[in-house]
Amino acid sequence: MKRYTGISASKGISIGKAFLYQDDEASIPKFSIKHDDITQEMNRFEEAVGKAVAEIEDIKKKTDFSSFEGSSHILDAHILMLRDPDLSLQIQKMMTEILLNVEWVLQKVMDNLIQKMNSFQDSYLRERSLDFNDISRRVLNHLMDRDLLDLSNLKEDIILVAHNLMPSDAVAMRKEHVKGMALDVGSKTSHTAILARSFEIPAVLGLGSISEEIQNRDLLIIDGNNGIVIVDPDQATLDFYQSHLQEWQRKESQLLYMNELSAETKDGKLIYLKGNIEVPEEVDSIFAHGADGVGLYRSEFLFLSKHTMPSEEEQYKAYTSVLKGVGGKAVTIRTLDVGGDKILKNINIKNENNPILGWRAIRFCLSEPDIFKTQLRALLRASISGNLQIMFPMISGIEELERALAILEEVKYQLKREGIPYRDNIPIGSMIEVPSAAMTTEIIAKKVDFLSIGTNDLIQYTLAVDRGNEKVAYLYEPFHPGVLRLLKIIIEGAHSQGITAGMCGEMAGDPLATVILLGLGLDEFSMSAYMIPKIKGIIRSTSLLEAEELVGNVMLMRSSREIDKHVRRWMEERFDIT
Ligand code: PEP
Numbered sequence: 001m002k003r004y005t006g007i008s009a010s011k012g013i014s015i016g017k018a019f020l021y022q023d024d025e026a027s028i029p030k031f032s033i034k035h036d037d038i039t040q041e042m043n044r045f046e047e048a049v050g051k052a053v054a055e056i057e058d059i060k061k062k063t064d065f066s067s068f069e070g071s072s073h074i075l076d077a078h079i080l081m082l083r084d085p086d087l088s089l090q091i092q093k094m095m096t097e098i099l100l101n102v103e104w105v106l107q108k109v110m111d112n113l114i115q116k117m118n119s120f121q122d123s124y125l126r127e128r129s130l131d132f133n134d135i136s137r138r139v140l141n142h143l144m145d146r147d148l149l150d151l152s153n154l155k156e157d158i159i160l161v162a163h164n165l166m167p168s169d170a171v172a173m174r175k176e177h178v179k180g181m182a183l184d185v186g187s188k189t190s191h192t193a194i195l196a197r198s199f200e201i202p203a204v205l206g207l208g209s210i211s212e213e214i215q216n217r218d219l220l221i222i223d224g225n226n227g228i229v230i231v232d233p234d235q236a237t238l239d240f241y242q243s244h245l246q247e248w249q250r251k252e253s254q255l256l257y258m259n260e261l262s263a264e265t266k267d268g269k270l271i272y273l274k275g276n277i278e279v280p281e282e283v284d285s286i287f288a289h290g291a292d293g294v295g296l297y298r299s300e301f302l303f304l305s306k307h308t309m310p311s312e313e314e315q316y317k318a319y320t321s322v323l324k325g326v327g328g329k330a331v332t333i334r335t336l337d338v339g340g341d342k343i344l345k346n347i348n349i350k351n352e353n354n355p356i357l358g359w360r361a362i363r364f365c366l367s368e369p370d371i372f373k374t375q376l377r378a379l380l381r382a383s384i385s386g387n388l389q390i391m392f393p394m395i396s397g398i399e400e401l402e403r404a405l406a407i408l409e410e411v412k413y414q415l416k417r418e419g420i421p422y423r424d425n426i427p428i429g430s431m432i433e434v435p436s437a438a439m440t441t442e443i444i445a446k447k448v449d450f451l452s453i454g455t456n457d458l459i460q461y462t463l464a465v466d467r468g469n470e471k472v473a474y475l476y477e478p479f480h481p482g483v484l485r486l487l488k489i490i491i492e493g494a495h496s497q498g499i500t501a502g503m504c505g506e507m508a509g510d511p512l513a514t515v516i517l518l519g520l521g522l523d524e525f526s527m528s529a530y531m532i533p534k535i536k537g538i539i540r541s542t543s544l545l546e547a548e549e550l551v552g553n554v555m556l557m558r559s560s561r562e563i564d565k566h567v568r569r570w571m572e573e574r575f576d577i578t
Pocket residue numbers: 194296298337433453454455456457458504505506
C-alpha cells in the first residue's frame with residue numbers, strides 16, 4: 001500500500017481501477033531503424049491507417065449528425081486525407097532520409113503540415129490544421145496500440161490517472177465512467193479541477209509524479225476530501241473508506257431537503273444561489289440541487305470540445321436548450337472566454353510566453369469580431385426562449401466594455417434589419433476579475449445591469465499567482481487582506497450604482513467564505529451544483545448582522561493566516577464546513 005498527498009480539488013471518495021492516460025508528444029517512441037526495416041514500418045503504417053479509417057466509418061454509422069452541422073463532411077475529409085497516397089509517400093521519403101521509426105516520422109510529417117497550414121492568412125485553411133492533428137492522433141493510437149486511450153470512448157468505470165488533462169479533454173470524456181481523478185499537476189482553480197467539481201468526480205491534483213508510479217488497473221482510493229490517493233490499499237484501509245464513502249453519500253443526500261427552501265439570512269436578506277455550468281447537460285443537476293438559475297454558463301466549452309468553430313446554428317441550439325431547460329429562471333451566458341488554460345483546438349493561440357496575461361477572453365473576441373458577432377447573434381436569437389443575461393469576461397476597463405457593448409448593438413441592429421426577433425432589454429453584465437476593473441467598479445457599473453466577481457482570476461492577478469500551478473498554490477489566498485479589500489470595493493461600487501454584485505468564482509462555493517461574503521454584502525452566489533445545499537444551509541443559519549461583525553473584525557487583521565485561523569474557528573463553532 002502506498003499513500004500520496006496532493007491538492008484536494010473535488011470532494012468525495014471513490015474506489016476503483018487506475019486508467020493511465022497519456023496524450024503528450026513525449027510519449028511517442030523514437031528509435032533508429034535500418035534501411036531494410038522500411039517496408040515493415042510502412043506496412044505497420046498502412047495497417048494503422050486501415051484501422052483508423054474503419055474507426056471513422058464506425059463513428060459515422062453510430063452518430064446522429066442532425067444537431068452537428070458539417071461534422072459528417074469533416075469525417076469524410078479525414079478519410080480522404082488518410083487515404084491520400086501523397087501522405088504515405090512523404091512518410092516513406094522522410095523515413096528513408098532519417099531512418100527513424102514510423103511513429104516518430106508520422107509525427108514530424110504532420111507537424112510540418114500543421115505548421116504550413118497555420119501560416120496561411122485564410123482562417124478556413126488555418127482551421128484545417130486541426131484535422132491533421134486529429135488524424136495523426138488516431139493513426140498513432142493504433143500504431144502504439146493506444147486504442148483504449150480515448151476518453152470519449154470509455155466502456156468501463158475507471159479512475160483517471162494522468163500527468164495533465166486539458167479542459168477540452170475533460171469535457172469530451174465519458175463522464176459517467178470516470179469515477180475519480182489523480183493528476184500530477186494542477187490546482188484547485190484550474191479549469192480541469194472546476195470541471196471535476198461540476199461533474200462531481202472526486203479529484204486530487206498536484207500529485208507530482210503519480211502518473212509515472214501507477215500501473216494500469218492498480219486499485220486506487222481517491223479521497224478528494226483530504227487530497228489523498230492510496231494505491232493498492234490493504235483490507236483495513238479499504239473497509240475504512242468503504243464505510244466513509246457510505247457516510248459521505250448519506251450526508252450529501254440529507255442536505256437535499258434544502259432544495260425547497262430559499263436562501264434567506266436569519267434577518268431576512270434574500271440571496272440568489274445559482275449554479276455554474278460548462279455543458280448544457282448540467283442544467284438538470286443544478287436544479288436537482290435547488291439552484292435559482294444559472295449564474296455562469298462557460299460558453300467556451302462548446303468551442304473547446306470541437307475541432308471546428310461551432311456555427312451560429314449550433315450555438316443557437318445549445319443556448320436555447322439551456323434557456324428552455326430552466327423553466328423561466330435567469331441564465332447568465334458568458335461570452336467566449338478562451339486562452340490561459342482553455343486552448344481552442346481550432347485557433348492557434350498556443351505559443352504565448354504569458355498566456356494568462358495574453359490573448360484571452362474579451363481581448364480575443366474584440367480582435368476576432370467575426371467569431372464574437374456569430375456568438376452574439378446566436379445569443380440574441382436564443383434570447384426569445386427564456387430569461388437570458390449576457391456577460392462579458394475579463395473586462396479590464398471601461399473602453400473594453402464599451403467596445404463590446406458597441407458590437408452587441410451592431411449585431412442587434414443587423415438582426416432587426418433582417419427581421420429576426422430577439423428579446424429587448426436583455427440584462428448585460430461584466431465580470432470583475434481583473435484588479436484594474438475592480439478598482440474602477442463604480443465606472444463600469446454605470447454601463448451594465450449586473451456584475452459578477454470572478455475570484456479565480458481576480459485572486460491570481462491580485463496576488464500574482466498562477467491559478468493552475470501547484471507549486472505556488474500555497475500563495476493562492478482568498479482571505480488575503482488585499483483580496484478582501486478589493487471585494488469590498490467591488491461590492492460597494494456595484495451598490496453605489498444601484499446594481500447587484502454576484503460572484504461566480506470558486507470562492508462563492510467555499511463554505512469557509514460564505515459568512516465573510518455575506519458580511520461584505522454579496523447579493524448572488526453562483527457555484528458548482530453540489531455545493532448549493534451546503535452554502536444555503538449556512539446562509540439560512542446566519543444573520544447579516546453577525547456576518548458584518550465578522551467582516552469588521554477580519555478587516556483589522558494583517559495577514560491571510562490570521563484571517564483564515566479566525567474565520568475557520570468562527571465557522572467550525574457553528575457549522576460543518578467539511
Ligand atoms: C473566475 O475567473 O473566477 C471565473 C469564474 O472564470 P473562469 O474560472 O472561467 O476563468
